[in-house]
Amino acid sequence: MTPVSTRHSTVPGTAGLDNPLYYLENFETVVCWVRHYHSDLLTADETRQIDGLLNLDAPARALLARMVMRTGELFRVEKFNYPEIGVPVKEAVSVLAANGWVEDNPSIPLKELFRLFTLAELRAALADEISAAGLPATAAKGLLKDTLIPLHPDTAPVDLWLPDVSTQLIRLNHMALFDRLRLMFFGNLRQSWSDFVLVELGHQQYEQIPLSAESRAFDERDDVDRYLVMHRCRERLDQGEAPETLWQDIPTANENAWLESRRGRLLFELGKLAERGGNTELAFKAYRLSGHRESRLRQLRLLERLKQHHEAWKIALAATAEPRFGAEERGLERILTRLAKKLGEASPQQGERPQLTAFTLELDNPDGHSVEWAAMQHLTEPDKPVAYVENTLINGLFGLLCWPALFEPLPGAFFHPFHTGPVDLYREDFVERRQALFDDCLGTLTSDDYKTRIRDTWQRKHGIASPFVIWPILSEEMLELALACIPAQHLELMFRRLLGNLREHRSGFPDLIRFRPDHSDPNRRYEMIEVKGPGDRLQDHQTRWLEFCVDHGIPVSVCYVRWTSQ
Structure with missing residues (x-):
């Protein structure tokens, strides 16, 4: 033995x-x-x-x-x-x-x-x-x-x-x-022993990151204990245990930012269940202690529902000075506008927003296809192909160009062979820790070097798990069309916005992209199109991407579809 x-x-x-x-x-x-x-x-x-x-x-x-x-x-x-x-x-x-x-x-x-x-x-x-x-x-x-x-x-x-x-x-x-x-091995309890088998079966490939004795998820035993306690609390919550009995077992705050984010999510879920069960006092406590990005809006809406408008106004005004994430800004604007009417206060000044280009299609849909598919089929022409890409294309190009930065083996980023991406991807200092690497990647956009790097990464890394690249969708044909039609300056603008908030900004891209390789204007050889069916409306994160694109001269539009049968 x-x-x-x-x-x-x-x-x-x-x-x-x-x-x-x-x-x-x-x-x-x-x-x-x-x-x-x-x-x-x-x-x-x-x-x-x-x-x-x-x-x-x-x-x-x-x-x-x-x-x-x-x-x-x-x-x-x-x-x-x-x-x-x-x-x-x-x-x-x-x-x-x-x-x-x-x-x-x-x-x-x-x-x-x-x-x-x-x-x-x-x-x-x-x-x-x-x-x-x-x-x-x-x-x-x-x-x-x-x-x-x-x-x-x-x-x-x-x-x-x-x-x-x-x-x-x-x-x-x-x-x-x-x-x-x-x-302690995986850094989470979501992954299981079967991850090894999936690799051998070829169902999943992972980037090979050099590991060392410093490649660890935890440096303190207390952090392991806290994670396990919070995991059990979440299991108990999911199994229907009352938030009131669970509340006393949630650990107090500590200095580990990663564990605090997990604690914030746990408190947020507990608060929602307490609110649903009518325990507003406990819900307020949980929301106040939670650093979850949605907890403050949830707290304000609860105050509104309870007609505690003065308290909600005070909290909302303070929150506008330091919003936690982009979507919170719009939520705060709406809440303050409603509260101003009820309290006789002056409505907060809102910045001027760009006008979005929109058009309407009236289509037949006898086979019941999705609205995106129907619009794609209608808009496609032999020399102007249209593809349904949503969040995959720009994210994929970003992931290919910035692969070296994303998979740099910094301490605390990788600690076993089965990572689909760095574990600190959504932490506040993620970009800061890799700033020079990202600058190097985006610096290639000043010449055609970026195309060479993206193509080379696509060939060498094809099939390897990435938090940004969806391989079945990012075909070589799609890649070449995108590189031929989307200007480097537009890619840089979108990539830098992505880096500003990777968690939030990786979603909200328009559904379709229409390529026009023969257009005389190199800035108009593509167009991104958001599709909305009957009764659907733009979500905040979609609107923010559309307005960003309009502000920066990136071609986008909104397509509203009506069915002829209606």
Whole structure:
């Protein structure tokens, strides 16, 4: 057996699927990587547990890995079918039980039986209970569950619940440790052990970033603990627990900006649920403490609904001095305009907005296609192709040109091989940390060098996951049309606006782009077109992009579609 101290690599990789124990190799890649590079964030007991795990025999480790990767913590041993582990499953279970990794025949509540056993098994084993409850022997599983669980609230081993059923039930212990290890490796609990397999199957490719001992998601154990607490709180909230009981378990604020953004989202969701449930006091508390970009507008609308107009006016005026994001500006304008009328105050001055070019199409749509598709088909001409690109084209060109900046291996940006992009992408200092790199990328727009760089990146990186490039849509034909028709100065304008607020500005682009390669004016060889169907209207983030384009001489228009049948 490979010694514990050497069973890790300098760069964590994926196991080949020709290895029948590929999942064990992937599992131990995570465990050993964290054991080696995050040992200062582990307690002595956790370290002892990991070393004990890695010193088990291979069949026991393989079965443990299988259970960790499955859903839940309770398993019927007779349902396991893992011949690749090389020994009878019960033998591996005995090793795990002897070493404290599983509990044999645990006490469980009745509700777990309904998850683990079939209706036929339950009807036979619970016949007396079913009869005593006045239910027919043929009662459906849902009815049995709803009736019997409240009548039998205690826990008991399965051999007492179902004495006539031949089964062995085990409970996986220490799942919290495995969640902690997965979190420390991936930096989130959204990614799972299956990410390794997806790479081997070719379903996903990732940019290969050099990793080192400094490539870590967490530097403090307290940060890991806080993340786990907030994750459990969000799970409880999603499962329907009352915001009032959950409130006391949410951690207090700290200096970690990334964790504070997660805490802000949690508080925002709690506030919405409290508001929906009529607890406006708790909703206000949650919104005030949340740094979420929408929390202030939500708080103001709630104040309006409660007719606390003076308080809302005071908060809204203060917010205009430092809006949290672009969309908040428009929201504040609308709220202040409404409040000014109610309070007899002067309406806030609003800047002059550019006039948008608009036109209307009346179209047939017998086959029920989307309004964008119908407009695209109508507008397309042999020498003026139209494509439905929405947010993919400009974002894609930006992602290709700025690939070196986006995937620069700065500390805290990448810490495992399965990143689709840098983890600090939406943090306030993201661009600042890479300013010289972005300046270099955008500097190529002063000559045709940018076209060479974009084409080269498209060829070399094709298929690799990126937060901005959607490969199936950004075909080579689309790429060449865009490079031929969109002037470099227009790209630079749009790219710099993107960099001003990557989270918000990456959406809101017009639906269609019409290419006109033969137009005599090089600034009019394309046009972006936002399409709106009957009853639809422009959203704020769409309006802001359209107005930006008009202000800077970028050709855009709005197409309103009416159906002839209406």
